[in-house]
Amino acid sequence: MTKSKSVGSGLLLLVIGGVVGYGIGLGLDAVITGKPNFSGSVAGLFALLASVTAFFFGVFGYRGITRGLTWQVAGTILGGLFVTAIRFLMGMRGSALFGGFFFSEPAWVFGALVGAVSFLFGVGAVDDWMKWARGLDTPDHHEDVPGWEKYLGVSLDHKVIGIQYTVTALVLISVGGLFALIFRTELAASQLQFLTSTFRLFNQTGPQIYNALMSLHGMVMIVSILLGIAGVMNYVVPLLLGAHDMAFPRMNAFAFWLAVPAAVLLLLSLILGGFETGWTGYPPLSSRGPVGVQMFFLGVFVAGWSSILGALNVLATVLRMRAKGMTAMRLPILVWASVATSIISLTATQLIGLSFQLVMFQRLLGMGFFDPAKGGNPVLFQHLFWFYSHPAVYVFVLHGLGVISELLPVFVRKPLFGYRWVAMSSLGIALVGFIVWAHHMFTSGMNEYLRVPFMYSTLLVAVPTGVKFFSWVATIWGGKIATPAPTPLLFTVGAIFVFLLGGLTGPPNATVSVDLHLHDTYFIVGHFHDTIFGGFVFPFFAALYYWFPKATGRRMNEFWGKVHFWLMTPSFLILTFGMMRIGLLGMRRRIVDYDTALGFDTTHLVLTICGFLIALSVLIFLINFFRSMKHGEVATGNVWNSRSPEWQVPSPMPAHNYGVPFEVVGEPYDYGLPGSKYIEFAPAQGKKH
């Protein structure tokens, strides 16, 4: 069976599954509520689940991800039925038993949890552990089948998992981007055009759907960023260290496969009534909405586990599996960035999980953590939430800044200026990041005087960030810059420029008095899109263009790479400048409509056009990415003339990485020092395993 053929049958089954699922959902809904609801949640729910599962069945048959999804659906239904049965025995009937969304809220939450766990069993992510528990032996390595099929099932190879993460991230980026295009279209002009109050989808009105899409755009993008970073780290870090895999290959696979049910849960939240809270999920608003809010909380909760376990694995790998001679100050700089990122993910993610869990319990069990009527405090939630969610921003960017530092020396043929300072600045940002969270809460009603120390700590972040910028400029200064600039260099330089704009627009938000004006406006939206594009999106693309030959043995098309860059960069700059401008003039965040009298119509139209141009450029990238896997120019050698160990062996990388171990004998970035070497392969000896 060839690939194109099976994708074709997958698409066919996607359509059939969607139609059949829609029909079943419509029928069930009609039986429960007494009348069919054509745009309702239950029909949409069955259509989504059936079509996705059928697609993978067509592509891959009943194994791997297909089996996982099937088990997730079955687990969700069984869990939901279990709770529904208990409620029935407790004497509940009718709408008290079912609620408006096929299951009642407690049944959904329990079912979703059972479903997520079932997925992991179904896909096979816990097979080896179950065997160990039963006293059976498993081989150290599971040999993967050659070809693309290994990517749709459980593999323990860090390179396969890295690519699984990356492709999942690209899928979610596309979904999150699609959501943005939908609401960006509504915003193109003032007044409500199609998301009106008479519009109905998934039991929501137009403004409610806007809120749900806007909130999901945020959270889906955040999850895709975490997955994208995990993808690059998984693929690259062991190669940079000279390791044959991650420290815990099974946990590595487990962490990746957690992300799939998490993504399903997040998408379910849109269908099950949506959630109107923004990705921040502040109570009391989040303690009121429909069951979709719970799916959102659960999705983030499961994705958080993925992030924590992945970070633990990276740290263990860096600590235990470095090549001989690779001392702390001879680590590739990207490894330092990965360590800083992982420290934050490992220690802060619990807090967002906890804060969401508290709201879940408040809804399910009536515990009044954030309910003022029961002595709770809504502002407490914000402290817990931001204690993770601010450091999380540094998770998003630190890794990308590491990619910039890693790639620059290769393309300017000069050592990274002030290596130690750059390495330490990553740790500095990570640590300072833990004491700045309340700058998101200057208008929240927290203690007035506490705002001042948080202003000091927040502004302090500028110092290590400045060290990075100055060091990059000094690295470029006097270099021999590759001309014409290859695509990875374009994205690296673009990243510096865009992140600079994000960085410079940060201090005004940190300064309490100015933030009283800027908070919750489009200025903030523009500012953080700058930081995220500069800190994640541009470096992520740079990394994909740069390491693509390592993974596939082929290059991505340079021409289309440049089109991607030159289309995306100006559109993006106009987009964020426009956002910041109208934000200063009075455009609030998270609104489906704005006063015509504000005179923002033209700007919003331009912003929408820019949004579509960015989407077009990403589409060009995606086509280039998937096409080049098969048809790209063959490139098995040291494409970028890099000193890094992974480029000293032919591409694509073999299954267990380096056949011969290497030893670190010099500095990583000594470009221009004649006769210097970073690594030396051990003289050929008995075959290593």
Next chain:
Amino acid sequence: MRHFVVVGILVILMAVLTYVGLDSAGLMPVQASAQAVPIDRMWNEQVIAMSFLFALIVVPMVYSLLVFRRKKGDTTDAAHVEGNTKLEIVWTILPLFAVLVFAYLGGNSLAQTLRADPDAMVVKVTGRQWSWSFEYPGYGVTSTELRLPVGKQVYLQMTSTDVIHSFWVPEFRVKQDLVPGRVTELRITPTLEGSWKVRCAEICGAAHYSMQTPVTVMSQADFDAWMAGEVALVSEAAATPEGRGEALVRANGCTACHAVNGVGGNIGPSWNGAFGEEVKLADGSTVPGDEAYLTESIKSPQAKIMAGYETQLMPTYGLTDEQIADIVSFIKTLK
């Protein structure tokens, strides 16, 4: 050396151009409060710093990309420069110093926006999904619009009855959340007569976008005249049930969702003709739109939802039976 001189000149040029460009772009809305003055000054200082730092990074970067390009046919590496510890210390210490200066200035600027006038006029602000009401305790008047005398500090004591909202008038700059279960404060001294809008800045549900109401700053004489009129209306209205009902409707911001005589929101059904006509319910049945139905719909809004409004959750307002009866009397007057 020549490179450094050229870049130095270009940095200064670029910084000045950037600042002039940003400054002349009119970045901020009209300055209409005393609190806006220190904020705008602080913002301007930030723009100066931004312009300088922008030039400091971008100019040498772009210069390098243009001037230090690899010549055709050159395959050698660049000069081996690993770093410069003195330089690194300089660009750690100087920004640290700048940061402390800005934090200090920021603290001062904040203090100026918080300055309290002991003679400030108190206004109690209530936010709810999705309307505002303003109570003037000195006068016994409650309004759905905020009217303020120019040049006099107003001390807003704010709370919410449901979820978190945020009080923001862009022309006044300052912003403060309204938190259920507690009272938050904001002090504003309007300095310019005119008409603006308070806009809810914290997402609060489906109609968050439309949670806004006019703010009018007027001369003290105009304000006094308006207030006298309001006070007279209050005492007049208190005499009849429908008058009391209308006052309650205003105090509770009902028209944010329910249109009265064509004015108001469309999130809930219009009240004109609500009394006396058959009501089609979401489950397909019909009920007479009588006093009992209206009373029940205010008391427990989810009991019988009108067709077309299934997804809208109306809150309960904690009204007494007499108050509800007054509101129903008011609705009965609307044809």
